[in-house]
Amino acid sequence: MTQQNFDFEKVQKKIQQKNHRRGILLVFSAVLVTILLFLAVPKVLNQFFYNPTGQNAYVEGNQYIFDRQIYNELTIPDYDMTDLTMEQTGIGTYQINETYRSKYSNQTIGTKTFEIKRNKLYLNNSDFHYFTPTFSQEMLPSNQLADTKVVKADTALAKSNLRENIKPLPKSTYVNVNLVFKADKSISAYQEWLKLNTNNVNTLWQAVRPSQKTIDDTNNPVVVGFNPAGGFSGIGVGIKNEKQLNDDFPLLVSHLADTKQNQWSEEKRQTTHFKSLLQYLIKNESFLAQDPSKIQAATLKNVLADVNKNGLKIYGVTLYLPAFELEKILTDDAVKSATVTKVDVFPLTSQSGQLPGFTYPPEE
Structure with a gap:
């Protein structure tokens, strides 16, 4: 039998090479794990906080x-x-x-x-303030208002002064105005009043009378209402599941109405839309919870309960209309107060420039 020599240095070199490869593998693994943790941990942590850029069951994103x-x-x-x-x-x-x-x-x-x-x-x-004085002052508790006789005298004088200021304006002048009624109206009663007192006026918003329970923790008035057309203006939003949205919150978005809903009375359609606004925000209260100054879900539940019990009553409206139409409205005893929030003056030189839906009286 031939005796083989044991090469210690060669064996030691192989061991060193294996240890070197193992070290490189460990370093690579550590770097990889660190990178994965760096990428994954923020995503995991973000799950514990409100994400305004995310999506829900109804919208594509944001x-x-x-x-x-x-x-x-x-x-x-x-x-x-x-x-x-x-x-x-x-x-x-x-x-x-x-x-x-x-x-x-x-x-x-x-x-x-x-x-x-x-x-x-x-x-x-x-530098933007949400509530106009007309609606917020109307909702103040009675013990925070001035003497009733003085208030009535002031509002009557304000209506008269406003009429006098409107008269010299060109007949093509348009205004945004917030009206408050002396008595709350149902949707059908308001529609009848609008038909009798105006011509093709556009109602932008209707202020809903909530119960006193809806005053917030700081004793501030809660002003809520809705667009009777039931559609959003401004930024468009991509809806990914239109049927589900309309099933869960009927007429939240008016153009998603199905055949049956389109046959409902105007009062039922508007009431359903308003209740869906409340229900959607109650369900998605994480949006409200970020900002204590927003109306919170508990208050919205009180508003919803009040509408379910007493029906939908409006105490004021925001209108977009010609100034001469507002001049006529201000003579109506049903109107308690009026606040003009915007004036558009653009004298028209030809009939083709006239806005649709109105026949302007001749200039004096």
Whole structure:
């Protein structure tokens, strides 16, 4: 038998090579795990916080836009949101900028910049105010209002002064106005009043009378209402499941109405739409919870319960109409007060420039 020599150095070299390869593999594995953790951990952590850029069962993405449009319809009579940008700046942290304009106008009237940071909203800047005095003052508790006789005298004088200020305007002048009625009206009663007192006036918003239970924790009045047309203006939103949305929240978006819903009375359609606004926000209360200044789900439940019990009653409306139509309305005793929020003066030189739906009286 031939004796083989044992090469210790060769064996040691092989062991060193194996250890070197194992070390490289361990380093590579550690780097890979670190990269995966770096990518995955923020995504995991973000799941614990409100994500305005995400999607829900109804919209394709950026659910905040859809939620905001619904909340705006519920609470803002005179303005549209025309631009919105969102940027994620950290884990659960988003920078949001909103831009608003007056309805029927391209003029920007305000912006709002804020940060949602881990389920809390921090306002950075805002020059936009949501509620007009007409509706918010109307909802103040009686013990916060001035003497009733003085208020009646002031509102009568204000109506008279407004009529006198309207008279010299060109007949082609259009105005946005918030009207408050002396007595609340059902939808059908309002439609009848509109038919008797106006000609083709566009109702932009209707203020709904909530019960006293809906005053918030700071004792501020809660102003809610809706667009009777049931559609959003401003930024469009992509809906990915239209049938499901209309089944869960009937007539939330008017153009999704089915054949049966299109046959309902106007009162039933508008009541259903308003209740769906409330129900959608109640179900998606994470949107409301970011900002304590928003009307919260518990208050919306009280409004919904009140409508279910007493029916839908409106105490005021926002109209877009010719100034001469408003002059006529201000003589009606049913109108308690009127606040003009925007005036468009554009004298027309030809019949082709006349807005559709109106026959203008001759200029004096």
